[in-house]
Amino acid sequence: MGAAEASLVERYLEHVRVEKRLAQRTVELYALDLQKLSGHAAQAGVELLQVQNAHIRRWVAQMHGGGRSGRGIALILSGWRGFYTWLGRQGLIASNPVQDVRAPKAARPLPKALSVDDSVQLAGYQNDDNDPWLEARDAAMVELLYGCGLRVGELVGLDAVAGSAARGWVDLQAGEAHVLGKGGKRRAVPVGAQALEALQHWLALRGTLSEQPALFIGRHGTRLTAQSIWQRLKRRSLQAGLATPVHPHMLRHSFASHVLQSSGDLRAVQELLGHANITTTQVYTRLDFQHLARAYDAAHPRARKKT
Template identity: 45%
Template sequence: MNNASPLQSAVEGFLRYLKVERQLSPLTQKSYAHQLTVLVALADEMKIADWAKLDAAHVRSLAARSRRAGLQPASLALRLSALRSFLDWLVSQGQLKANPAKGIATPRTPRHLPKNIDVDEVNQLLEIDLNDPLAVRDRAMLEIMYGAGLRLSELVGIDCRHLDLASGEVWVVGKGSKERRLPIGGTAVSWIEHWLALRELFAPDDDALFLSNQGKRISARNVQKRFAEWGVKQGVNSHIHPHKLRHSFATHMLESSGDLRAVQELLGHANLSTTQIYTHLDFQHLASVYDAAHPRAKRGKS
């Protein structure tokens, strides 16, 4: 970010607000910082010296410059969203009278449905050879990730004190530091118990449930790497990563129960609209089965 820019100090104030008051995740803070860095540079090029001088025509010009630089619709929508949120904050601080980005249309982006793996593939993935303590750890991580639909950050953040194995529950901290208790099921409990019996072999540094082979809390990158490796070893056709297991949990729960509100609570989604994407995924599956099986399904074909 250009330290000489007169636009800089307001952006830094907004980023402090996101960190201290909103308590957004470091990844989200980084995304806002990146988008606003680019926007400050573009605004400097346009000779805008004060956010109060920004109008709707300027916002359209910022969007047009971003498109010409090769920004795809989804990324442009993200940039405009960051700008809109920042300008809303300036309004709340009395630095702007109105948000000039409010009326600017966000480019339409194709809706990509989350990918999941079917139940048979999950079972194939989880049949791990357990000759190695790290394999037991990985099996326990896979079981709890799929068994509770955790986010990756929630998985690596679990401490031993967050477990209540007698009642089959785990306590996690999700987005926005929101806490929730989740059921984890008998199979996951069993494999966590197997791992706890071996955990002391790694001389733990702290109360982290899942450890690296150096005895420290396992990193998110390490989890991603191990899950991908197990997918290959187990002969699963699709690439395995933590978020795919979360998507699979949500899809399988919704297919079995049809209870969207319950799945929303389990996933820790703030808005039901976020969870509703799984209803589209479920319908897509039903439609493909229909097209393949029903004698009258050849719609649009002569």
């Protein structure tokens, strides 16, 4: 970096330090980003004031190819963009070469799902030392979350009986849960035999403690909140001996993954989950492939190298 360019960078850093009043650590990060920019420009044989949009895109591709994350590149681009915006205000450049450049999108993380064994262990767990009323309620909640793939908001919205004002309910005779999903869309989900048995046991103990129509209530007769269900499920999963604390959406992911593993029917899983777009459901095919890859590695005689 030449003396003139170094002077420009120092002036800019002084601007963000004094006029924008950014924290010292932020200013230090900006300085590091501009060092990277100067290094790229030097390698390309261009001055900072001569950098074009094509240069920026090439350097982004190089950083991405070198393994830098999309988030890391986005932060660097933010620093560069601010520098060239300032240069434009000083009348030193005609256009900002970073203005329309975006970092590569980060790969969407896979949803966390339990193994079949862990799911069955949690669903079948019984705490004999627990209050029978709480035990029956929590067991029924787990069975519905894992057995039907419900969202926690859909579980919270269930009433003990069907009604015109009910957001959702379970038809025990038909073996169906009627829920109100995202976007106000209603759907019916099959309820398995184990979940129906758990629900019948809970309803027998639930009694008439409250005029509250909610299916799942607390000791004071009020409808359970989503936060309460998160806390109860986390506690129950640890009591059941699972290594990872479980949250409601993890059971929804497990439901989808296990149904897809067994059936291979992506459209059916979409309907069961209430996804408006099948691309949302397709993420579970990646989980299914992971399951197949593990089975292959464990079983095929040519899958692993001999030691």
